[in-house]
Structures are given as C-alpha cells and as structure tokens.
Amino acid sequence: MVRLVGVDLPRNKKIAYALTYIHGIGLTSAKQIIELAEIDSDTRVYDLTTEQTVALRQTLESTDLKLEGDLRRFNGLNIKRLSEINCHRGKRHRASLPVRGQRTRTNARSRRGAKKTVTGKKK
Incomplete structure (x- = not known):
C-alpha cells in the first residue's frame, strides 16, 4: 500500500x-x-x-501545488471570507443555493437537496 x-x-x-x-x-x-x-x-x-x-x-x-489539507483549508477560508463580508456569493453559500448564477426555479437539485413537497392551498 x-x-x-x-x-x-x-x-x-x-x-x-x-x-x-x-x-x-x-x-x-x-x-x-x-x-x-x-x-x-x-x-x-x-x-x-x-x-x-x-x-x-x-x-x-x-512542487508548488497546494494539496489535501492545505487546499481544503484555503478554499474554506475563501468561502468564510465571502460569507463574513456579506457579499452575494457569501449569502448564496450560506443559503446552500447555487453560487454562480444558475437558475433555481427548476433543477439545482444537487445543491438544494431532495424535493420538499409543499401542499397546495384549498380555496
């Protein structure tokens, strides 16, 4: 191994x-x-x-590559910074929504999770 x-x-x-x-x-x-x-x-x-x-x-x-823990920490700190400065991308990360402009009316299932069915209102 x-x-x-x-x-x-x-x-x-x-x-x-x-x-x-x-x-x-x-x-x-x-x-x-x-x-x-x-x-x-x-x-x-x-x-x-x-x-x-x-x-x-x-x-x-x-090599000058960031690998494993260093890279994960670097990416985590970048996301944390975006969230702290309260920018649009940070808000999208916090809300677990697509960050890069994709539509959410349909699709985006991998980011938003399984469907949560909302019952229709009765008249």
Missing part, C-alpha cells in the same frame, strides 16, 4: 489515475508529476519500487 500526502492510493490502478485520488491533483498535473519523477506511466501502484515511491514523495514536496 502506497501512502502519499496522507492518502492511500488504490493498488490496482495505473499511477497517473491513482494520483488523482489526492485532493488538488488532476490528471494533467498527475502526468507532469510522473514525468518529473521519471516513472513509466503504465506502471501500476502495486509495481512501484521503494525508490520510485521516494521519488514521487520528493516530487510532490518540491
């Missing part, structure tokens, strides 16, 4: 796809990291040698 930046990488996946399990690393940056560490992209996680694992760790430390 390979553990990088506090994340256990899945054993049976290719190393490029396994690195995307780390918060802050997408497929493009994963491929760049593998190139810098000089590891073959077809290598599976269970085939990694200890030298390759050490090279991956050093490459991740030397």
Whole structure:
C-alpha cells in the first residue's frame, strides 16, 4: 500500500489515475508529476519500487501545488471570507443555493437537496 500526502492510493490502478485520488491533483498535473519523477506511466501502484515511491514523495514536496489539507483549508477560508463580508456569493453559500448564477426555479437539485413537497392551498 502506497501512502502519499496522507492518502492511500488504490493498488490496482495505473499511477497517473491513482494520483488523482489526492485532493488538488488532476490528471494533467498527475502526468507532469510522473514525468518529473521519471516513472513509466503504465506502471501500476502495486509495481512501484521503494525508490520510485521516494521519488514521487520528493516530487510532490518540491512542487508548488497546494494539496489535501492545505487546499481544503484555503478554499474554506475563501468561502468564510465571502460569507463574513456579506457579499452575494457569501449569502448564496450560506443559503446552500447555487453560487454562480444558475437558475433555481427548476433543477439545482444537487445543491438544494431532495424535493420538499409543499401542499397546495384549498380555496
């Protein structure tokens, strides 16, 4: 089992796809990291040698990417700042509504949660 930046990488996946399990690393940056560490992209996680694992760790430390906890904290503080200055985006975050201008009359179910049926008024 390979553990990088506090994340256990899945054993049976290719190393490029396994690195995307780390918060802050997408497929493009994963491929760049593998190139810098000089590891073959077809290598599976269970085939990694200890030298390759050490090279991956050093490459991740030397990059200027924010990963895992640092990135989560950074994003959380940005959202908290928006909420504290009482701007429109902050209010939308607080109300659990879409932040980037999407419509809410229909759709927006993933952000607003399951439907809450309101009974119709009787005349």
